[in-house]
Amino acid sequence: MTTSAPSVEPADQADADQEIITRVLAGSKDAFGVLIQRYSDPLYRHALGMTGSPDVAEDILQASFIKAYQHLGEVRGRFDAWVFRIVANSCKDWLKNIRRTHVSYEEDDQPSSFSTPEEEMDRNELRTDLEYALARLPESLREAFVMKHVEGRSYEEMAVLLETTVGALKMRVHRARESLQALLEEKYA
């Protein structure tokens, strides 16, 4: 899966989520596992993109799903948008408390697809620099850039999740690009 978008229509997905929520509220705790499985990847990527730390992203994901479970009866509208906002707000809270000067992906244990060690070294350097540059952006610009470029969401989907307009999000993404470009071009342009 490359984005959060399930392969079914949003309305159908919302209905399916609501059925699961009804089962959980009726006492089937295990049914909540379906929601975790369905949405953990895009939410994890968002937390990872926002914090730059796999450990922090895992903790935020766990705390967010527990919070979602405890307040499941309060869901109004789409579950995916509701739980996304829990994760997004948790990321912002974390960012308010932590100022990072360096972002490390050393814990990345995912297999590499690069052909040569030199290429891999070059790519890892860009990744580190990109994450460092992202960490220097204001929260709202970083959030918009991560959702657009890392999570691969459309502006329309972003507008639903962040409860704002497509125009405002385009402006944020454009400003984020300009800032990132200015930070990275010295070395890579």
Next chain:
Amino acid sequence: MTDETTGASAPDQPIRRKTPPATPMVQAWLDGEETRDHLATADEQETAELWTRINSEAAQLRKRNTPIHVQSRILNSLTDLPAVPDPPAETGFKLTTATAVIGGIVILAIGAILGFMLVR
């Protein structure tokens, strides 16, 4: 929404640009609204080259999935929690058949009493 100029992790110093910011055409290309063929100037092509590399790196991040142990950890943590509470009960008055019948009887009784008193 958050003020975009005062984020918690705002740069310590203003960002100095080496080259002009991405042109509207480059932004449109990055938004998928234009093809790269429409980038006419050398500056735009240079910018596009940089963004191709950045997007390639972003695509690598997009492939990352939740570590398997995390989903299990979340599910295990739910077992220690009490069952999820039901949504708050509606506190407004609900008209049922029984309450309607009782209400009707009460109104008729009051009407009968008042009528009896008026007649006397």
